[in-house]
Amino acid sequence: MYELLHQKIREKVSLTDEEFKICKEAFVSKRLRKHQYLLQQDDVARNLAFVNEGALRMFASGEKNGELTIQFAFSGWWITDNFSFLTGEPTVYNIQALENSSILLISKQAWEGLFDRVPSLERYFRILLQNNYIATQRRLVSSLCQSAEEKYLSLIKAQPDIIQRIPQHMIASYLGITPETLSRIRKQVTLTK
Amino acid sequence: MYELLHQKIREKVSLTDEEFKICKEAFVSKRLRKHQYLLQQDDVARNLAFVNEGALRMFASGEKNGELTIQFAFSGWWITDNFSFLTGEPTVYNIQALENSSILLISKQAWEGLFDRVPSLERYFRILLQNNYIATQRRLVSSLCQSAEEKYLSLIKAQPDIIQRIPQHMIASYLGITPETLSRIRKQVTLTK
Numbered sequence: 001m002y003e004l005l006h007q008k009i010r011e012k013v014s015l016t017d018e019e020f021k022i023c024k025e026a027f028v029s030k031r032l033r034k035h036q037y038l039l040q041q042d043d044v045a046r047n048l049a050f051v052n053e054g055a056l057r058m059f060a061s062g063e064k065n066g067e068l069t070i071q072f073a074f075s076g077w078w079i080t081d082n083f084s085f086l087t088g089e090p091t092v093y094n095i096q097a098l099e100n101s102s103i104l105l106i107s108k109q110a111w112e113g114l115f116d117r118v119p120s121l122e123r124y125f126r127i128l129l130q131n132n133y134i135a136t137q138r139r140l141v142s143s144l145c146q147s148a149e150e151k152y153l154s155l156i157k158a159q160p161d162i163i164q165r166i167p168q169h170m171i172a173s174y175l176g177i178t179p180e181t182l183s184r185i186r187k188q189v190t191l192t193k
Numbered sequence: 194m195y196e197l198l199h200q201k202i203r204e205k206v207s208l209t210d211e212e213f214k215i216c217k218e219a220f221v222s223k224r225l226r227k228h229q230y231l232l233q234q235d236d237v238a239r240n241l242a243f244v245n246e247g248a249l250r251m252f253a254s255g256e257k258n259g260e261l262t263i264q265f266a267f268s269g270w271w272i273t274d275n276f277s278f279l280t281g282e283p284t285v286y287n288i289q290a291l292e293n294s295s296i297l298l299i300s301k302q303a304w305e306g307l308f309d310r311v312p313s314l315e316r317y318f319r320i321l322l323q324n325n326y327i328a329t330q331r332r333l334v335s336s337l338c339q340s341a342e343e344k345y346l347s348l349i350k351a352q353p354d355i356i357q358r359i360p361q362h363m364i365a366s367y368l369g370i371t372p373e374t375l376s377r378i379r380k381q382v383t384l385t386k
Contacts, residue, residue, distance in 0.1 A: 082327050126318055133329060137275070140263075143333060143337055
């Protein structure tokens with residue numbers, strides 16, 4: 001149950017067996033059925049989740065253009081609403097399982113407590129957050145200056161698994177375009193192949 | 194010269210005097226005249242910069258809608274192209290002084306070396322990167338689902354100093370709208386006050 005977590009951490013930092021034992025004791029495992037919510041708007045994000053198997057999606061509902069997809073998370077990825085997790089304020093987002101999923105949860109208190117006992121985990125999360133920051137900044141630049149077609153082609157290149165596994169209307173809401181625009185672009189891309 | 198750096202770090206983590214002495218020895222100071230570049234497109238971002246005084250701007254040029262402002266940095270803020278800084282790849286951005294500025298620079302090697310000698314600095318940057326990630330995610334959500342007017346009003350509320358100190362065409366390129374649209378919104382906002 002903890003193999004993937006161990007592998008992902010060791011890709012970025014080194015950990016002794018004793019340190020990983022401390023680490024894994026801070027998590028609890030949970031299964032989510034397809035469509036089940038991990039977090040709902042107005043709740044507080046008490047946990048950070050590591051996806052062992054399956055796929056989750058964080059989204060805002062009730063936007064004037066319908067749902068807005070903030071983030072997907074597949075096997076080996078982390079997901080939470082960082083703002084709510086850090087501040088204890090209610091979230092404005094929802095996190096839902098897109099497939100039957102198996103996750104590991106860690107509370108904020110356990111997460112912060114780990115850093116004193118296993119300092120290389122603080123390094124792991126510093127690196128992870130830096131990568132997330134870079135990726136989000138790129139997505140921002142793309143949303144500000146790319147056409148709908150350029151955004152779609154960038155996504156195919158960067159994350160082909162999203163195109164395969166995720167329903168079209170959710171991909172549209174991730175790119176900030178309408179499902180009709182996405183459908184038109186997909187036809188054009190297919191024709192020009 | 195290091196007072197503001199000391200203050201900003203102590204707002205998030207505690208440091209002994211000896212630790213801060215190690216920290217400040219890793220920096221070199223630099224002055225930038227107004228309009229001077231700290232980083233230009235195709236260079237590698239060798240340094241992370243802490244702004245002591247003045248104001249800097251990171252932007253992409255040559256976008257089809259003109260310049261795109263990625264980030265501003267005022268007194269007490271950090272700025273670099275994180276992707277280039279971390280990977281050693283050439284940057285696609287420029288960083289320029291908007292006013293005569295005084296900054297502190299730290300190289301990647303010195304920055305990473307500090308974390309082994311002063312672990313609480315790794316915590317400081319983990320917290321800082323987490324906050325930057327949250328702020329960038331918010332700006333992304335705003336760019337995907339807010340109207341031009343809503344974006345401008347959010348910016349006034351969140352960062353009134355930007356409105357005061359930054360030329361209008363740069364604010365427009367930060368919001369991803371045209372200068373003409375920004376001018377029209379400003380007139381409407383003034384009229385309805």
